[in-house]
Amino acid sequence: MQTYLPVAEVSVNAFLLLGLGGIVGILSGMFGVGGGFLITPLLFFIGVPPSVAVATGANQIVASSFSAVLAHLRRRTVDLTMGSVLLVGGLIGAGLGVFVFNYLKSLGQVDLLVRLCYVIFLGIIGGLMFIESLNALRKARRSGPAQPKRRRSRKLMHALPFKMRFRTSGQYMSVIPPLMVGLAVGVLSAIMGVGGGFIMVPAMIYLLGMPTKVVVGTSLFQIIFVTAFTTMLHATTNQTVDIMLALYLIIGGVIGAQVGTQIGLKLKAEQLRVLLAALVLAVCGKLALELLIEPSELYNLTSLDGG
């Protein structure tokens, strides 16, 4: 069944869109990533103009994250205090990021920089997570479900002022590190046009030392607000949000998110991390290959009619 998208001005298969939304929804529920780093390139592939794909992707992430957060809230796996602190940092960062993005745009080559950003960040994060979680899996198999090893003492982090208790995460620490994490992720997500879950999740696990189960819900919580902010920004400045496209992706996505949350609860934390790492590495590999291999069509077109 073909359907015409009013803002994107292309006609695509409705079931393909539902399927895409569903797959990304499952990932979103399982890992707490918005899926923006996946849905945006997939939309390019089926012929949606990049500007529309980025903006509409953000809108779709709002829906799937909201659906998943509700499921997580019911299981009390969202640290609202931590989420709010991250969000404050995130919104400031997103504002800064938009500024940086516009500056890069004025220099030209913004596409390349975004792509390089993807390859570098996905590569580093995916690689680190993959190695770490494989080691954890091996250890768990050898000695049974062992206690997660106590992190090395972080003297600097504990010496910082403005301490707060994050009950759900079982943490007592300064608000400065989570604020900084939120800020950094906000900047990156504005530049890369994604929710930032794939950066946020590992940052929470490895930098803030939060338990994996809480990390997913908390990450989703702050992604809702960052992507809602992005959607409004795109809708008002570029007018590139396609509501029909979003609707199809959302219907697939919200259902997928529920399924994903169920799958996520059945898997062990280490397994979840290995899978996410593998996924991140796969996307990174694909993007890197596109940069390295000679493209079959050297030319590309951009219509300059303002749309």
Add this chain to the structure above:
Amino acid sequence: MRLRHLLPALLLWLIAALPLRAEEVVLGLSTDRVAITTSFDGSEILIFGAVKREKPIQEIPLEIVITVAGPSHPVLVRRKAHRYGIWINAHAVTVDSAPSFYAVATTGPLKEVLTQTEDLRHRISIDRAIRSVGAPFDVTDSEQYTQALIRIRQKEGLYQELEGKVALDQQTLFRTAIDMPADLTEGAYSTRIFLTREGRVVSQYETTINVRKVGLERWLYVLSRQHAALYGLLSLAIAILAGWGASAGFSLLRDR
């Protein structure tokens, strides 16, 4: 002195031209309006008509060229190059004006039914329909960029060269069908019909086909342009509602 020489020549030319002028196009279109609805999946337009004439049919056969052109926009064409080990956009040329859709259908090979001069004058072939003026100083082969534009759009079905696809019966009745792809942009699509004889245009006729979004598509499009903030909030509301709905629905399913 000069005028006296010129006048008989002019008269002679007028007389010679008269029988040619006497051939006119009477046109029919299967539709003069293409409505883009939610289920729009491309459209086929039937263009047909007759040649009206007051004199008997001439010996030299008539040929017909039909063009359909969408609205024109400037297009930025970029070329990738191998730099620092990776493929990046290196050079760019702006093509000043290229139609978003262009089809040219003829009764025979384009080179035979139309001379170069006439093609140039009326901008009929795909190459001529695109206007490219300047290229930056560091680009010496700007022609390649225009060719790339044509190649890419031909692959997408946006540019079509339909040689021999116009049927002409008894030098009078003609018809052709043009497939318009699903990825159409809105606007007035100018449709031209040329009658040619020995490569020269003897008569031409022009009309427009309106391509417009209708119903829900139109409403959403207008809303997104004129009430952007409202549209953004609407998108967010749909997203939140859908997210809540799915969550509530699934928890009902589980509790049962």
